[in-house]
Amino acid sequence: MNTALAIVGIVIGVVAFAAAQDDLQCIENPTGEVSLNVAVRGIPGQQGPQGIKGDIGSRGQKGQNGDIGVQGTEGKQGVVGPGGPVGAKGEVGQQGVRGMKGSSGPIGPKGIVGSHGRQGDIGATGPRGNPGRAGFPGPKGLLGSPGDLLDSAQIQSLTETVVSSTAPKIQATVMQSITEVEAKVKVLNQALREEVMIELQALKDSIGSLEIVESKKCGIVGPWRRVAHFDTTNNDTCPPVLQTVLNPTTGQKACGRRASTLGCDLWQVPSKGLYTSVCGKARGYQSGNTLAFFPYHFPTYNQKTLNSSYVNGISITSGNLGRHIWTFAVGRTELVTGTSADAMCPCALNPPQTSPPPFIGDNYYCESGLRNRIVFRTAWEDVLWDGQGCFTAGNTCCARSGWFHRQLSPSSDGIQVRWCGYAGAATTDIPTDLVEIWVM
Numbered sequence: 001m002n003t004a005l006a007i008v009g010i011v012i013g014v015v016a017f018a019a020a021q022d023d024l025q026c027i028e029n030p031t032g033e034v035s036l037n038v039a040v041r042g043i044p045g046q047q048g049p050q051g052i053k054g055d056i057g058s059r060g061q062k063g064q065n066g067d068i069g070v071q072g073t074e075g076k077q078g079v080v081g082p083g084g085p086v087g088a089k090g091e092v093g094q095q096g097v098r099g100m101k102g103s104s105g106p107i108g109p110k111g112i113v114g115s116h117g118r119q120g121d122i123g124a125t126g127p128r129g130n131p132g133r134a135g136f137p138g139p140k141g142l143l144g145s146p147g148d149l150l151d152s153a154q155i156q157s158l159t160e161t162v163v164s165s166t167a168p169k170i171q172a173t174v175m176q177s178i179t180e181v182e183a184k185v186k187v188l189n190q191a192l193r194e195e196v197m198i199e200l201q202a203l204k205d206s207i208g209s210l211e212i213v214e215s216k217k218c219g220i221v222g223p224w225r226r227v228a229h230f231d232t233t234n235n236d237t238c239p240p241v242l243q244t245v246l247n248p249t250t251g252q253k254a255c256g257r258r259a260s261t262l263g264c265d266l267w268q269v270p271s272k273g274l275y276t277s278v279c280g281k282a283r284g285y286q287s288g289n290t291l292a293f294f295p296y297h298f299p300t301y302n303q304k305t306l307n308s309s310y311v312n313g314i315s316i317t318s319g320n321l322g323r324h325i326w327t328f329a330v331g332r333t334e335l336v337t338g339t340s341a342d343a344m345c346p347c348a349l350n351p352p353q354t355s356p357p358p359f360i361g362d363n364y365y366c367e368s369g370l371r372n373r374i375v376f377r378t379a380w381e382d383v384l385w386d387g388q389g390c391f392t393a394g395n396t397c398c399a400r401s402g403w404f405h406r407q408l409s410p411s412s413d414g415i416q417v418r419w420c421g422y423a424g425a426a427t428t429d430i431p432t433d434l435v436e437i438w439v440m
């Protein structure tokens with residue numbers, strides 16, 4: 001501390017002291033300057049030694065907070081943090097409040113007609129009405145069960161009686177009517193009368209010469225129905241189960257098997273009603289190896305039942321192969337020539353060692369086209385089952401031939417015609433140019 005300052009300090013202390021001693025006294029100066037007169041009283045001595053340092057004073061009161069600093073600029077956005085784990089499923093919320101009543105829907109479709117109500121009570125009996133008009137005739141009754149079978153002779157005689165007694169009566173009635181018309185026509189004018197008379201005369205002539213045609217099959221007259229028929233000599237086509245085969249020399253057509261192995265080609269025809277008689281015929285030709293009933297006899301082939309390929313030939317059955325009607329068999333040759341007797345017709349010569357299957361009995365024809373030499377060809381020159389072309393003495397196959405006829409218990413079963421062989425058509429065939437089956 002320099003001396004001047006020390007003096008000023010002292011003076012200030014004096015003034016302050018004086019101010020405290022006197023009554024309140026203001027120092028006022030518009031310039032803010034104060035001028036003092038100081039009288040120095042002595043020369044200060046040398047500075048004494050430094051005193052002992054006093055105790056540290058108590059800490060001053062805390063100053064006021066400073067003003068808030070200026071706000072810094074905004075930091076950059078942080079990177080997106082990883083997703084948190086899936087939260088636990090919340091509890092089922094409370095059922096919502098019942099909705100408001102909807103507006104009414106459109107009018108529904110018309111309902112179905114209700115069932116009849118209960119029948120009302122029976123009313124009181126009314127007065128008796130007038131008699132009604134005669135009713136229409138009732139419906140035709142059901143077909144009765146068939147009566148006892150007539151034998152063929154009875155049927156024939158009956159039919160002939162009916163035809164011979166009825167036909168003249170019909171003829172007479174028509175003639176009588178024509179005569180009556182003639183009498184009436186006489187009153188017509190000349191030109192018209194002549195015209196009508198000519199017409200009537202022509203009618204009389206045709207009625208008078210009318211032949212009442214009897215349908216006569218297998219020697220029996222009756223209402224025969226034809227259920228199966230084709231005749232390729234008359235340009236008919238083959239049943240689809242067969243194929244057309246041609247005689248290369250003459251162009252003659254016939255129907256042959258399609259089978260490529262042991263078995264039969266089946267032609268099924270409906271019977272169109274009840275029948276107790278079957279009458280029919282077939283015309284065929286031997287082709288290749290035809291072995292009669294060998295497929296039935298030879299164990300390897302083992303064709304032991306009616307529904308099998310038991311024959312080389314044509315098998316006719318009814319009722320889904322259940323009932324035998326007739327069999328047309330074709331033997332290998334007219335006599336045994338170093339081949340199994342079972343491949344021959346039972347009627348072939350030398351000796352007839354073989355027999356037909358028991359389920360066909362005698363209801364078959366059997367013939368061969370070849371005489372005594374086994375040749376692989378079609379024997380077009382010898383029609384089978386026609387009673388002709390059995391040249392070998394002792395061969396009796398031509399004794400039974402032509403139309404077959406069977407009388408059976410009543411049935412309306414369909415009829416099956418099968419062309420059968422022990423092998424395919426290339427090996428064994430029966431080209432057939434006519435089949436005709438009638439039932440009654």
Ligand SMILES: *[C@@H]1O[C@H](CO)[C@@H](O)[C@H](O)[C@H]1NC(C)=O
Nearest residue numbers: 232233234235236237251253
């Ligand atoms: C058979 O058919 C052939 C060819 O279709 C024809 O030329 C012939 O005139 C026919 N014969 C008969 C009799 O209809």
Ligand SMILES: *[C@@H]1O[C@H](CO)[C@@H](O)[C@H](O)[C@H]1NC(C)=O
Nearest residue numbers: 304305306307308320321322
């Ligand atoms: C053939 O007939 C026999 C009885 O003779 C029968 O056991 C068999 O089931 C029949 N087969 C066919 C395919 O109809």
